[in-house]
Amino acid sequence: MNSPLKTAAPGAIVHPLKQPKSASAELSPEMKLVQEALFKHVGKPIPRKEDGRLITGKGRFSDDFSLPGQTYAAIVRSPYPHARINGVDKTEALASEGVLLVLTGEDILADGIKDVPHNPVPSTNFDMKLRAKDGSHAFTGPHFLLPADKARHVGEAVAIVVAETAAQAADGAEKVMVDWEELPFVTDTAKAAAPGAPTIWDEVPDNVFIDTTFGDIEGTNRAFEAADHVVKGDFHIHRVTGVTMEPRASLGSYDPETKRYTLYAGSGGAVRQKNELSKVLGIEPKDLRVLSFDVGGNFGTRNRVYVEFGLVLWASRKIGRPVKFTATRSESFLTDYQGRDLVVKAELALNKDGKFLALRSDNLSNVGGRAVSLSPLSKGSGLITGSYDIPFAVLRARAVFSNTMCTQAYRSSGRPEVTFVIERMCELAADQLGFDKLELRRMNLVPPSSMPYTNAVGSVYDSGEYEKNMDRALEISEWNMFDARKAEAATRGKILGRGFANYVESSIGTPKERAEIEIKEDGNIEVIIGTQPSGQGHETSFAQVVADMIQVPVEKVWIVIGDTDIVSVGGGSHSGRSMRHAGTVMAMASADLLAEGRKRAAELFGSTPDQIEFEGAVFKLKNSNQTIDIFELGRRTRASHGKLRVIRDNEMHTPVFPNGAAVCEVEVDRDTGHVQIVRYTTIDDVGRCINPLIVHGQTHGGIAQGVGQAMWELCAIDPNSGQPLAGSLMDYGMPRSDTMPTFNCEIAEVFSPTNPLGIKAGGEGGTTPALATVVNAVVDALSEFGVKDIQMPVTPATVWRAMNNGRKAS
């Protein structure tokens, strides 16, 4: 695979830290100014501007919006994992008090409502190219708002009922009679891909719709033949769900006068919702306005279109009144897009000294009833070799349909899965072959001198100092003093265990972003941007970037997001893209703005732009006392030149590779198997850090989310009935403040050469190594029982079982 880092000027690629001046050699004077200003000021832990609003109940979440004449929707959902719809009888529902409308999959077809164009196969230049077995573009399963043929998972929407009140809608939904014909089903990932499994889509009889092999097969085979050792491992990175605090909600309204639709729906990016939903409705994008303001948690679950978003718009047109849908917590557990669910078989070849020679990995991703996103499989595919220099690798990447809710990119999509595999493989190899587990890792790490480094499946790691991260993590976790702590824990009947993991992840994301910056007459600066925060603090960190570049106080900068009538272009927030994409395009726009300002100031002073200096938001004619501040300039030149305002588009395809290391220490209660995390340490290379307060907060949340999966979270399904078993917080275990230790987090900044600000990404790095560190620590604690591996989540019952099996075996 080609990367501009390698191909643009092969000999000239130098780490920006080593030759910082070469990176800025061709910059415009304004861009230079912007960079200098930015690099002088960012990095301050400014408290979040949005918190005051959010903690005093002034947030604007989707369900907070109501419109005159509003009606309410309830959804009829499939009680079966797999069942044909032989007919739907609406009679009783339509006769139910207050019910205004009932719509089904047949009505979808009759009205020409299209399927959701999810485009599940990632398509940037640097995403792994996933194809069907014969090399063709894969069949991904059309996603209609309501299916007319059959339901493919428990909870799938099959009808919408609209009524005067929410209770009447719910009553009506119970009276929709669906003539179901139950079909054989399969929910388990490996079983769905096994011969003879029930077929989910007739177009793909064996359910496996992606089957692509990457890497150098011959080279890998040769390396395995020459190897002294081969270590094998089987893993299932199980399915979890996002459990956002705000359940998904939508309010749709159609105006017959203007023939325009309006949708209030919190998501990961309003522009994507507008573009895809307009295709569903068969209208021009300009005829749909999407508003997404405060969003109570996303983690990937909200990045794709939900059927209810399209349904409320369609239903609103049908009845001529606004329609609102708010999911219950149960509906969220059943039908929020879910995460992970990857089965991996891996083989690692080593020589007698412990040098990694080659890796084989067979990765099988369970996408559910239809493919909404292949990001998890794709993202992980490029990173199977982890932080290690493994010369040869072959990856077989497959995706399979099953009778489960669809999966989607979820907090650090795909990377925790493959990090778990390679870091578990390091532990298994060290244990089986008698190497020190840290030294084995150390001798195989990609060294800084190899950067930019092309791994065996073609990903180009932009920069990083992996061994330095490892050393620092070990140092601040007091790894060397572990034995004393273990002895102390033993006096309390606890077994102390420790787990280490390196990680590298990739951040790509939708390549396009636009920034619009305007110097307002009231002395404020307005920035319009197409990302969508759901707790990431963009209103603060973005304002911080622009404030530093225009050299004004941060209070004067206001970020406008989430209304597609204002924000026309924007990739949303996912894959750790926001700061990098928004930061870069905002820097470019700021430079444009200063160029325009310089031009206008020169005219005003009867000079030329090169004679104008800019400092502290003031333009100054060189060698004179003529000055004008940027707001005054905007006011004075408005009549002659229009608003002092710029629009800048930018497109960046090159991925960045955040990286780091983490250490987890656990206490296992010898009698009960109860696990308590007592220490957690991380080093995260996020590239340039704009606001460490926000990055740390993001990292803490990321750790909790990774630890949550490792220890408690599981979308359990009863194999006999296909019914989800964890349908509420009574059965779905979540991380809590009292089950988390005080985090010990440090930020490392190795600037990325791929973008002018040197940004990589933050937050997801907390999640990426967490699954591995927790499991490594628990296995370490249980080593005295002969435990070598354990399936997540490591609940007390699982740990107790592992101890017991170990006791029996010994």
Add this chain to the structure above:
Amino acid sequence: MYATTYHKPMSLSEAIELFEGSEDASYLSGGHTLIPTLKSRLAAPQHLIDVRNIPELASSIEVTANKVIIGSATRHHIVASSKEIQAVVPALSGLAGSIGDVQVRHMGTIGGSTANNDPAADYPSAVLSLDATVHTDRREIPAEEYFQGLYTTALEPGEILVRIEFNIPEIAGYAKFRNPASRYSMAAAFVSKHRDGHIRVAITGAGNEGVFRWTEAEERLTESLTAEALEGLTIDPSRMMGDMHAPTDYRAHLVAVMTRRAVQNLGGTHIL
């Protein structure tokens, strides 16, 4: 939630009259089991009769020489923070303080918990272990006769639990292993040594017939009130509930461990 009619009687007789005059009625106290059930449309009483404003049930704690008497509408946090109860049965106030979370403890009531008899609830173990007497609007029921299996008690339809009278023991301890998701008890033991010397061990969260006395453990502890006296004592997994969080053999194991830990923590609680 289905449509229902909410009533707020101010006296016992009014509440009972309402209940008997209604087709399909249910008493409501703190609502921490009933309201979620209603919201998920798993129950649909036509009438909800809120008993929290009836003076006889109202939040009250009385400690006498031998008894702790608690009004049935007393919320968990009141019991947890009662200095009087902390002084005489710290295991009881500690149990109340270990229920759910802050919000639950400020709404849930001792009467609601005891009347509902959820197999994973905390209070039934204290009621049984402390040989309590359940007072209703019409009679007194000894704890031994009160609990009759999962969600089942000796209460007749319409009968209202008014107050609970606990015996003050010589010493008692409560140990609980919580479900990692719900934080209800997955296995918990309330061990009491009464002033006349007899031992009561009540297990909640584990048994497939709800709260129960573990008489084999009582016998061992009668000989010696020490964790060592319980060494080697196991309980039959076929008596246990099993689910995705804890199969029956694990629950049986936890019952034995929690009983030992209750003994090791007499005069207090041990919550994992």
